[in-house]
Amino acid sequence: MGSSALKKQARIKRKKRIRKKIYGTQERPRLSVFRSSKHIYAQIVDDTRGQTLMAASSVEKVVKEQPKFDDKVAEANYVGKLLGARAVAKGVKKVVFDRNGFLYHGRVKAVSDGAREAGLNF
Helix, strand or coil: CCHHHHHHHHHHHHHHHHHCCCCCCCCCCEEEEEECCCCEEEEEEECCCCEEEEEEECCCHHHHCCCCCCCHHHHHHHHHHHHHHHHHHCCCCECEEECCCCCCCCHHHHHHHHHHHHCCEC
8 A cells, every 4th residue: 555545544534533623513513624636625514414514625716716725724724714704794603613633733724724814713
């Protein structure tokens, strides 16, 4: 098994361990982040209903229309701000952060920082 497969397996193992403890409710939904090599995706999920309340990603037209970002971290921060603004507009103030097995560093941290700047409380 290659090293990338081992890394993915370890991430999935961490994800399962984390998801046993983290659960989003209607009052405090879960902010889930997924990071691919090119893009970043974030969504706010109500686990009691099994429903995605809102989402934002770096592939959206709104993000693509912005001036070129310096790096992927700046783009991730903008995605976090965008998702946070959408959440606050819909009345969601508090969320539970789900890093989805990724380390809380770099782009994952930038999404959470952007969401906090927009007014979300973790």
